[in-house]
Amino acid sequence: MTAPAIAIEVEGLTKSFDGRQVVRNLSMTVKRGTIYGFLGPNGSGKTTTIRMLCGLLTPDSGRGTCLGYDIRTEADKIKLHVGYMTQRFSLYQDLSVRENLEFIARLYGIPNARTAAERMIARLGLEGRGEQIAGSLSGGWKQRLALGACTLPKPQLLLLDEPTAGVDPKARREFWAQIHTLAAEGLTVLVSTHYMDEAERCHEIAYIAYGDLLAHGTVDEVIAGSGLVTFTVSSRGDNGGLAQLGHALEAAPGVDMVAPFGTSLHVCGRDRAALEAAIASYRSDASLVFEPAEPTLEDVFIDLMTRAKDNFQ
Numbered sequence: 191m192t193a194p195a196i197a198i199e200v201e202g203l204t205k206s207f208d209g210r211q212v213v214r215n216l217s218m219t220v221k222r223g224t225i226y227g228f229l230g231p232n233g234s235g236k237t238t239t240i241r242m243l244c245g246l247l248t249p250d251s252g253r254g255t256c257l258g259y260d261i262r263t264e265a266d267k268i269k270l271h272v273g274y275m276t277q278r279f280s281l282y283q284d285l286s287v288r289e290n291l292e293f294i295a296r297l298y299g300i301p302n303a304r305t306a307a308e309r310m311i312a313r314l315g316l317e318g319r320g321e322q323i324a325g326s327l328s329g330g331w332k333q334r335l336a337l338g339a340c341t342l343p344k345p346q347l348l349l350l351d352e353p354t355a356g357v358d359p360k361a362r363r364e365f366w367a368q369i370h371t372l373a374a375e376g377l378t379v380l381v382s383t384h385y386m387d388e389a390e391r392c393h394e395i396a397y398i399a400y401g402d403l404l405a406h407g408t409v410d411e412v413i414a415g416s417g418l419v420t421f422t423v424s425s426r427g428d429n430g431g432l433a434q435l436g437h438a439l440e441a442a443p444g445v446d447m448v449a450p451f452g453t454s455l456h457v458c459g460r461d462r463a464a465l466e467a468a469i470a471s472y473r474s475d476a477s478l479v480f481e482p483a484e485p486t487l488e489d490v491f492i493d494l495m496t497r498a499k500d501n502f503q
């Protein structure tokens with residue numbers, strides 16, 4: 191039987207804890223082989239959503255399937271196909287790379303555990319490090335080993351919780367290259383993250399705030415759907431003036447958000463005419479350069495979060 195093209199399809203998922211709704215009426219579809227990122231403020235319901243999507247937590251209401259199984263009644267079957275990599279290194283620090291992988295292979299009853307471990311070492315680019323004690327690996331290598339361990343049993347769905355927190359950019363890039371290779375082979379990956387660069391590496395993203403799914407789609411779709419108009423402002427002189435300008439613009443009607451980015455400011459608003467009116471008097475200042483720009487993903491998320499908070503309070 192060929193695997194279905196849709197990995198997850200859920201409708202109207204709702205969950206409350208202690209009488210408080212933490213996920214509200216959530217519907218979504220995840221295609222097989224997709225890397226799907228979940229973003230949103232702390233405590234917004236990302237983990238609860240991910241756990242419901244793969245049957246680890248039963249919703250109060252709503253329905254759906256994960257890997258073709260019912261999330262309410264066939265959770266045990268789903269679990270057999272799920273790999274979970276947590277933020278904290280959860281392998282044996284005192285065992286070598288090879289011993290850790292071999293142990294996992296035996297635990298899952300994988301035939302020829304030693305060969306399977308060695309193949310995984312090669313696949314992860316960890317050749318020459320097989321006998322190194324796991325605890326002495328750098329953060330990036332540890333994450334790669336953890337990825338190897340949780341993909342050894344060949345899961346169809348992988349859950350990653352901020353997988354590259356604290357890992358340097360080169361190791362991050364290599365880790366994500368591995369994730370993309372796995373996804374190209376058909377593995378579906380759900381990632382919860384607070385990092386914009388991780389979000390930008392996902393095929394699709396969902397932004398959840400205070401229990402509501404506020405935006406989803408590819409990064410470009412989420413940016414285009416934000417309705418945010420953005421200008422960058424840089425200074426021909428010293429940058430000190432920009433901070434003052436930022437404060438003045440923040441208070442101006444029509445400006446929803448001002449954020450410094452390196453040597454420039456991002457000034458965003460939802461109403462183009464009002465935003466242009468707000469910056470009009472500053473545009474004649476020859477020491478400032480105003481340019482229309484695409485909002486960044488961070489601009490969009492901060493705007494979504496601010497509005498969600500306003501609606502919530």
Ligand SMILES: Nc1ncnc2c1ncn2[C@@H]1O[C@H](COP(=O)(O)OP(=O)(O)OP(=O)(O)O)[C@@H](O)[C@H]1O
Nearest residue numbers: 207208212230231232233234235236237238239382
């Ligand atoms: N088992 C539980 N019992 C009671 N409350 C819970 C339980 N699990 C989660 N919560 C609460 O539900 C809310 C959503 O939590 P969740 O972990 O889904 O958020 P999150 O977006 O993943 O947050 P973070 O980014 O901090 O990991 C939080 O207020 C949390 O305290």
